[in-house]
Amino acid sequence: MKNVLILILLVSTSLLSSGEEPWSSGPGQQNYPGQVSKNYKPKSAATNFPRWAVHSNLLGFVQFGPVVSVEHSFTRNLAFSAHARFSSLGALTPILYQADVDRGGRPDQFSGIAFGGGPMWFFNTKKDKAYVGVLFEYEMSDVLYMEDYVNEWDRENRKMIMMLNSGYRFRFGQKVIPGSGRKFGQFIREGLFLNTGVYLGAERNKYSWDYTEPGVGEGDLTPREGTEIRPFGMLEVSVGMEF
Numbered sequence: 001m002k003n004v005l006i007l008i009l010l011v012s013t014s015l016l017s018s019g020e021e022p023w024s025s026g027p028g029q030q031n032y033p034g035q036v037s038k039n040y041k042p043k044s045a046a047t048n049f050p051r052w053a054v055h056s057n058l059l060g061f062v063q064f065g066p067v068v069s070v071e072h073s074f075t076r077n078l079a080f081s082a083h084a085r086f087s088s089l090g091a092l093t094p095i096l097y098q099a100d101v102d103r104g105g106r107p108d109q110f111s112g113i114a115f116g117g118g119p120m121w122f123f124n125t126k127k128d129k130a131y132v133g134v135l136f137e138y139e140m141s142d143v144l145y146m147e148d149y150v151n152e153w154d155r156e157n158r159k160m161i162m163m164l165n166s167g168y169r170f171r172f173g174q175k176v177i178p179g180s181g182r183k184f185g186q187f188i189r190e191g192l193f194l195n196t197g198v199y200l201g202a203e204r205n206k207y208s209w210d211y212t213e214p215g216v217g218e219g220d221l222t223p224r225e226g227t228e229i230r231p232f233g234m235l236e237v238s239v240g241m242e243f
Contacts, residue, residue, distance in 0.1 A: 049076050055195060055240020063234050065090035065112075071120065081133060081165075082117035087141060097143045097155070104145030104153075112141025116161070127171050131197070137161040139203075144212075151216055155209035161232050167197015171242075188241075195238035203232045 053071040060066035065087035073079040087093050088111050097107050116137030123130045139159040146152045171193045208225040211217040 049073065050191065050242035053079075053193075053240055053242045055193070055238040057195075057234075057236050057238040059235055059237040060085065060090055062091045064093050064096065065114070067234075067236075067238070069238070069240075077122050077124065079120045079122065080117065081120050081135065083115070083135075083137075085114040085116070085137065085139070087112040087114055087139060097141075097157075099145055107143045107145055108147035109144035110141065112139060112157070114139035114159070114161070118165075120165070122169070128169060130166075130168050131195075132164065132166040135163050135165050135199070135201075137163070150213065151211060152213065153209055153211045153217075155207055157205050157207045159203050159205045161201055161203040163199045163201025163232060165197060165199050165236070167195055167236055170194045170196070191241040191243050193240055193242060195236055195240065197236040199232070199234040199236060201232050202229060204229050 051073050053069075053073070055069050055071075057067040057069075065085045066089055067083050067085045069081055069083040071079045071081045093112070094107050094110060097110065099105055099107070114137050116135050118133055118135040120131055120133035123132075137160075139157070139161065141157045141159075142154060143157065144152070144154045205228045206225075207228065210224055211220075
């Protein structure tokens with residue numbers, strides 16, 4: 001009897017020291033911290049979106065120059081866009097610099113480029129999304145008239161352009177490209193998009209001109225510099241990638 005009492009005492013002491021109830025048949029409960037470390041939290045869908053986009057408005061070749069743009073997204077809705085417009089490659093660019101017939105008419109030579117950027121806002125939609133942005137652009141160009149004539153002259157232009165860029169982004173890659181197990185194919189399918197929109201705004205051009213030959217035009221009292229304000233606009237059909 002004495003040995004039985006000693007055995008019961010030893011078993012009870014062992015169970016109490018392990019923190020478990022003597023008659024509990026289930027496993028001991030585990031204590032978890034009230035807060036999970038941020039390093040182990042699953043990534044929120046709100047922060048999982050493409051941060052960069054690159055696209056080109058190829059329709060600019062038949063307007064006032066193709067546009068190459070780069071976007072960085074801060075949120076799903078807000079992004080900043082930077083672009084370059086190669087105005088010398090636009091088929092309609094010479095129309096902007098048409099002179100009077102007696103002063104040469106259509107330019108004989110033209111070279112120019114423009115840089116700009118601004119904030120873009122993308123509206124909440126499912127896959128495709130509408131957008132609107134306010135862009136500023138600075139353009140530099142040089143134009144030559146009546147080339148190889150005695151009264152040949154050139155004009156230097158410095159433009160500041162403010163415009164609204166609005167349109168719709170179609171993520172057509174997911175719709176027209178079949179799924180692929182390859183990473184590159186999946187990258188193209190998920191990121192490919194098409195922008196269709198418009199640029200509308202106004203430009204302020206500060207120009208200066210003169211004859212290229214010394215001594216020519218000494219009797220010409222026409223002002224050699226001035227400022228022009230005109231409307232500006234282009235259509236947009238851009239192809240690009242988000243990543």
